Amino acid sequence: MADTNLVDIYIQGERHRVPDSLTILQAYEYAGYKLVRGVGCRGGFCGACATVYRMPGDYRLKFALACQTKVEPGMQLAMIPFYPANRSTYRLSELKGEAKEVLDLYPEMLRCYGCNTCTKSCPQDIDVLGYVSAIVRGDLAAAADISFDCIMCGLCVSRCPAELVKHNAALLSRRIYGRNIAKKSEHLARRREEIKAGKFNSDLAGLKKQSKDELKKRYAERDIEAGE
Secondary structure, three states: OOHHHEEEEEEOOEEEEEEOOOEHHHHHHHOOOOOOOOOOOOOOOOOOOEEEEEOOOOOOOEEEEOOOOEOOOOOEEEEOOOOOOOOOOOOHHHOOOOOHHHHHHOHHHHHOOOOOHHHHOOOOOOOHHHHHHHHHOOOHHHHHHHOOOOOOOOHHHHHOOOOOOHHHHHHHHHHHHHHHHOOOOHHHHHHHHHHHOOOOHHHHHHHHOOOHHHHHHHHHOOOOOOOO
């Protein structure tokens, strides 16, 4: 491989020359790291590969998912496979489904300074401060909607000066909203009964006999039913 295709990056302070076409995750593996933590779906959904990095001449700390971000010359980086964050213990079935229960379990949300550092550190560009504010004012519908794309990477926690575990509070908000507040789908309920009755057994048996390429083709050509 020509030298023009290689760039210097620094993984946890150690210099490595890697192809400039690689993602951070691929660069780790190219450099010889065997990842048993900090790697999951490789598609930007699981949040396992949270990464912090800096660029030459730039004082700002940057945040990314290692599987979705290409390496850049001079990048100094470290992955954070897990960020410690206290998580309250609860049984969803024993909660009443009230908005105040989120603050009862995560009262530290009331300490939010409103600095918005959490939003700046989110690799999903989620309005983290927005959903924290919604939790504080008891609007779980808004909190669930704003935080819907949260992948629980914990980067917002790592930068919060009030040390809030906001992603865990958001997860509880979505759970309460989905179980107790959101409108139930009659369409989904009917489909569940059809599945229990065996309506799709023959279709499933046919799918099991198809090859991977055939399944991909059918998936791409599928009709998407309208929701109710």
